Amino acid sequence: MKLLEHFKQARAKPREPFRRSTFTVVSVLVREYHLEEGFVERLRNFTLGEEWLAAFEPPEKRPLVAPLFSLVPPEEYRLVQEIVAAAESPYLRFAHCPEELLLAGPLFRLNPDLDPHILAGVHFRTLVARELVSRKITALQRLAAGSNSSVPGEFWESLLDRLNALTHREER
Amino acid sequence: MLRLWNPEINLWVAGDWLYLPLMFDPAIAQELQTRPPSHFSPADCSGATGPLVVEVQGKPFVRTIRLTSLLENYASVDPASWKQQHRAVLNGVEDGAHHLLDPKLAVILFQIMPYFLRRRDSLTRQGLEREDVLRLLEEQVQLPASYTRREGHLPGNRRLRGAVAHLAQLAAADPGPPPAGLITAEVLRKWFFRALATRIAIQERERLAAVLAEQEKWGELYRRHAGLLTYLAEYGTLEVDGFGFVRLRSQKNEYLIYKRTGVYALKDFYGRPYIFPDCRVAVSTFGQLRPFVIDRYKHPFLYRHAPGQYICLPKDFPAPLRFSAAGVIQALEAGIHTLYYGYNPRRRNGYHSLDRVRQMQTIDFDDYRVAPDDPKIISGEVEVKNIFF
Structure with missing residues (x-):
């Protein structure tokens, strides 16, 4: 009887869609964009500024055509492993371009609870921008509350609304 | 590749x-x-x-x-490349030489068919030679007039002998064992295609030598019966004494070989006879030799009432995997024996039983049931097969 219930439960559970492993995604990006050792250095030294936020336009996330699994030569394998180690982010498997490889680490540190659907459908730069703008507004609100003045952040709020709309479109 | x-x-x-x-x-x-x-x-x-x-x-x-x-398997691994190599090896060599008779057809005619032919002249069961089989067929098969007048001719053997000798020379140019150690793919490629050419030459030499041997041994006989053999080669179908074969449309030089069961009867649990109509039990020369019914048929050992069903055989029956005369005879006999003697009325074995034991029965045999004193049964015209006690 227990076995039967187990089967029923297993069948009732919605199946998760197949997602390619981090190794597969990164190795495909390495081959497609001809990434080399220099990219690992760039990844290690990557810092996320905020100056780009003012003129931010959400980029489109292009679909990644990748095989179900990937096998690579030893040199490429070492490079892929170095990129995975340097990025230190579980979001790497949702990256579709080298820029997203760079942003996967900072995005994970900003918000480690993002939904896979959002990560698969929204460009990481958009998500990073949303997190940064959201923090900026919170900081401005705190500042305004301390000085008892109105919040001078209409631009940021409208940007956040746009970014939230983009993100929630994927959530739906 | x-x-x-x-x-x-x-x-x-x-x-x-x-x-x-x-x-x-x-x-x-x-x-x-x-x-x-x-x-x-x-x-x-x-x-x-x-x-x-x-x-x-x-x-x-x-x-x-x-x-x-x-x-060995390069023809399946990369057919296009293999064909190219094959063409290169046979360049200028007699490549149109074919067997006088398709080898599978020869096995069917001279090894399988004699087993099922009924003898009229005597009760002794002596082996039939090719000449006897062909003469018997000519007596029983009514050929169209255009075939009876046909005269055979033997293709010249000189060119074929020359081709065999040329291929033997090519086959002797063995490239030796593969190069060992760390090599480039280019080095291996050169060795591989030389070895492949040698292998193709050996195969073709063997094939042409077999054709040559066949022509020398049977050429005169085939020439005398050219009309019948041309008819068989063109139509690929024949039926004699309930045994026959049909060439498959989907596969080149592959056949369905069948034997008719004739009309027979089976008894149910209560001893009531059921007369079963004639049916062709067949095996295909392509793939595993498993007997099946060609026609739309129902029987306790067939799951449905449909054509092309495999007959449910005993578990211990080893269906032969490759075409051979013995395998075909064994498979046909197993299929017919199962239809005749497989159903035990006491056990009601098989997919279905002759008498209704369930209200909802997918296949029933009521329309086959006849009276115990049916003239066909009484006279022995239709034999009841499953009487074991």
Whole structure:
């Protein structure tokens, strides 16, 4: 009887869609964009500024055509492993371009609870921008509350609304 | 295959084994780490199998396929390339020489058919020679007039002998064993195609030699019966004494060989007879030799009432995997015996029972049931097969 219930439960559970492993995604990006050792250095030294936020336009996330699994030569394998180690982010498997490889680490540190659907459908730069703008507004609100003045952040709020709309479109 | 011949790839060849550069993913890397370093020594490659992974000049190579196996199966692995090689080897050689009679058709006519033919002249069961079979068929088969007047001619053997001798020369140019050690794919490619050409030459020489031997042995006989043989080669179908064959439309030179059961009767649990109509039990020369019914038919040992159903045979019946005269005879007999004697009325075995034991029965045989004193049964015109007690 227990076995039967187990089967029923297993069948009732919605199946998760197949997602390619981090190794597969990164190795495909390495081959497609001809990434080399220099990219690992760039990844290690990557810092996320905020100056780009003012003129931010959400980029489109292009679909990644990748095989179900990937096998690579030893040199490429070492490079892929170095990129995975340097990025230190579980979001790497949702990256579709080298820029997203760079942003996967900072995005994970900003918000480690993002939904896979959002990560698969929204460009990481958009998500990073949303997190940064959201923090900026919170900081401005705190500042305004301390000085008892109105919040001078209409631009940021409208940007956040746009970014939230983009993100929630994927959530739906 | 194109990737294997990529000149940029380095390969490791040890004995008959081909080692390719090992590609990595995390699971493979982890598995390699768990293996002791002694497992990667290329010195161990001298054995029959050799290590799975060897490390040569700091690079890992993984064991893949045997070169002899690749040579043997190259026609299936890369048909286009194989055809090209085949054409190159046969360039200028007699390649239109074919058997006087399709080899499978010859087996059917001269080995299988005599087993099922009824003798009229005497009760002794002596073996029929090819001449006897052909004469018997000519007596029983009414050929169209255009075939009876046909005169056979024997193709000249001189060109064929020349072709066999030429191919024997090509076959003698053996490239030797594969180059060993760390080599480029280009080196292997050159050796492989030389070996392939030799192999094709050997095969073609054997084929043409068989054609030549057949022409020399049976040519005169086939010439005398050219009308019948041309008819069979063109139409590919014949039926004599309830035994027959039909050439398959989907496969070249493949046949359905069948034997008719004739009308027979079976008894049910209560001893009531059921008369079953005639049916053709067949096996195909293509694939496993499993008997099936050609016509739409129902029987306790058939699951549905439909054509083309495989007959449910005893578990211990080993359906022959390859075409042979003995295999076909065995399979046809097994199929017919199952229809005749497989159903035990006391056990009601099979997919269905003759008498209704359930209200909802998918197949019933009520329309086959006749009275116990039916004239056909009483007179013995229709034999009741399943009387075991």
